[in-house]
Amino acid sequence: MRREKRFFLESLQDRETICKYLDALKEGFQQGEIHFSSKEELLNLEPCGLIKFIIKARKKDGEITLDLSFKWAEDESSPEYLEEPCDYKQNNVSKDG
Amino acid sequence: MPYFIDLEEKIRFMVLEVGRQLEDTLKIIQDPSPDLVDKVKSRDDRIDNYKAVIENLCFSRIHGEENLNKRQVDFIRATNIISNNLEKISDFSVYIVDQLNYLSSVDYLDNYNYRPFFQQLSDALEIVVHGLFTRDLNYALNICKTEFVIDKLFKRVFDQIIEELDSQKNKQDLITCIFIFRYLERMGDALLNIGEAVIFSVFGEKLKVHQYHALVENLDSINNGISIQDVGFESIWESRSGCRIGKVMDSSRSGSQAVLFKEGKTRKISREKENIETWKRIFPSLVPKVFSYTQGKNSASMLLEFLPGCSLQETILTQDDETLANSMFILKETLTLIWHDTIKNKPVSSGFMDQLSQRIDDILTIHPEFDFSEVGIGSLTTLSLNSVIRILSDIESELKAPFCIFIHGDFNTSNIIYNQKDQQVYFIDLHRSCYGDFVQDVSVFLVSNYRKPVFDPGVRKVINRLNLDFYNFAGQFAAENADNTFNARLALGLIRSFFTSTRFELNQEFALSMYQRALYLADKLIAHRNKPWKQFSLPREAFKYSSF
Structure with a gap:
């Protein structure tokens, strides 16, 4: 079974720095590739085709949650996909705001 | 204590049996017999059976129906410790x-x-x-x-054996002898535990024998006529400083003035x-x-005046708005006087990053996940922990x-005593006092409020308001003095x-919230580099608690 790759980052930010993170993601979507790297993991995503895009906003007891979720299927011609063609893989990157 | 006849009988037998065990061991050494x-x-x-029986008796008496x-x-606890040893x-x-x-x-x-080992034992x-049943401290000592x-006996024998090991002969015999004497030495350790258990049964508090001696010496030197037998000792366990702190009272006289006994490393206590x-x-x-x-x-060790009142921390958590406002008013008035009277026109380094570096290993031992490397998200990269500390x-x-x-x-709110009746605050735990950056006290004060593991929204609101008020007060002093x-x-x-507060916090979520605040502020400072520091604006949300 192919190893699951994950990237996770949790931090406290303010509006100004949140925009920097969103800009980085925006830039990645525009270029068709977003790289996530940490000491343990390197994850290259290539958003393509149709992308399921979910925005969830919630306000309860003074606490607000805004979830952005993007979901797509890996391009069938991508080399990573071809390594093990039977394994359907999806990438899910979510960002709490 | 006739109430515990069954327990007394068992421990008496056990002591006799252990005495015989020692006698027979000596006999075997002198004349081995299978x-x-x-x-x-x-x-x-x-x-072993005696120990199990005594343990059962102890626990069943403590957890039984009796109202002890x-x-x-x-007494029961001391008996159990003695039986174990x-x-x-x-x-x-x-x-x-x-x-x-x-x-x-x-x-x-x-x-x-x-x-002589066997004789002593x-x-x-x-x-x-006798020591246990009559609660006699002299016997305990x-x-x-x-x-x-x-x-001392062991040291002498040990040195002799080590010297003989150089001779290259009878190595196995020599090493076996070390083992044997080491067991005799450990019997002495067990006796120390037994003696301290008797001290515990008298005081009702765990007190090491050297702490007991220090207490006696201090009480003797103030010559207040309190007999050590009449001393009531109440530990104050909240201390993280490694010092032993206890409230000492004369139990034979009602209403007598309590004093505080503090014992610890010479460097700390003398400072x-x-x-x-x-x-x-x-x-x-201001001080005891x-x-x-x-x-x-x-x-x-020292005996200090026991200051009346309750800590500001308790005041914040338990008192009404008016009392709290009064305590903060007095604290700010006192600080204004101190700051104005002791200010010296001499620049000083704060040393925050040194303090952090000295504690970083302790933090990462408790929270290894707090160590992080560089992270990249597309064109955005974040720094590793090492780089953050270096840049800071x-x-x-x-x-x-x-x-x-x-x-x-060490200006945390448990080191400030508020006395409502006298309308005064006192400072305690002063081993870190020095001429330094007043921001040290301001930051410790703010974080000591934040790190209280209290999650009631009402109390948190009070703490947030109090922190903002204290920040404004300190900021005003800074502005008046062109800081x-x-x-x-x-x-910083x-x-x-x-x-550093995260090393005392095992509630992962709460520790994370403090850690993330530290990193958020670090990002803000690092982003401000190359701009005038006068323009740096501190985000007040950083010391305001939020529930996520």
Whole structure:
């Protein structure tokens, strides 16, 4: 079974720095590739085709949650996909705001 | 204590059995006999049973239906500790007997003076029962003293054996002898525990024998006529400083004035004493009086005035708005006086990053996940923990405080005592006081409020308001004194205190919230580099608690 790759980052930010993170993601979507790297993991995503895009906003007891979720299927011609063609893989990157 | 006849009977028998165990071990060393060896081993099983029976009795009495008072519970606890240690002595006897098999000849032991070990151990065992039943401190101390004598005897034998090891002969015999004497030495350790258990049954508090001696010495030196037998000792356990702190009262006189006993590393206690003297010169009524001070090789102790009132921390958590507002008013008035009176026109480094670096290993031991490497998200990259600390250290070197002030040095709200009746605050725990950056006290104060593990929204609202008020108060003083880097230094101080506070916090979520605040402030400071520090704006949300 192919190893699951994950990237996770949790931090406290303010509006100004949140925009920097969103800009980085925006830039990645525009270029068709977003790289996530940490000491343990390197994850290259290539958003393509149709992308399921979910925005969830919630306000309860003074606490607000805004979830952005993007979901797509890996391009069938991508080399990573071809390594093990039977394994359907999806990438899910979510960002709490 | 006739109430515990069953327990007394068992412990009396157990002591006798352990005494016989020692006698027979000595006999075996002098004249080995397989029958005697069997006897020692089967007696050890019997002693194990005694231990189990006593333990059952102790727990069933404590958890039974009876309504035992503290003194009775303490007696039971002491008895259980004594029984555990008696059993250890019996085990060591068996180990010694086993070790004899490894000697080329048992006579080899005659090269060393083993008899005084047995004499000391038997003499101490003989007084255990009397010491415990009559709650006699002199007996307890004599039992404890045995350990020191045995340690000395062991040192002598050990040195002799080490010297002989150089001769290249009889190595196995020599090493076996070390093992045997080491077991005798450990019997002494068990006796020390027994003696301290008797001290515990008298005081109702765990007090090491050296702490007991320090307490007696201090009480003698103030010559207040309190007999040690009448002393009530109540531990104050919240201390993280490693010092032993207890409230000492004369239980024979009602309404007598309590004093505070503090014992710890010489460096800490002597510094605190010196700092109290400095505070006394500046603000005589702000700090406790030192009634006595004694100093040993490694540790020192003192008796301090027990200041009436409750800590500001308790006031924040338990008092009404009006009382809290009054306490904060008095605190700010007092600080205004201190800051104005002690300000010196001498720039000073804050040293926050050094303080953080010294504690970083402790933090990462508790929270290894707090160590992080560089992270990249597309074109955005974040720094590793090491890089963050290095850059913050560089920033700190540009940010000297323009003046110094005599600061508390560990200004958390449990070190501030508020006395509503006298309308006064007092400072305690003063070993870190010095002329330094007043932002040190401001940041510790703010984080000490934040890190209270209280999650009631009402209390949190009060703490948030109080922190903002204190920040504004300090900021105003900074502005009045042209302290242009106040906000940037405060950010560094908050980073240090948030980060280091996580090492005492095992609630993962709460620790994470402090850690993330530290990193958020670090990002803000790092992003501000190359701009004038005067323009740095401290995000107030950083010291405001939020539930996520």
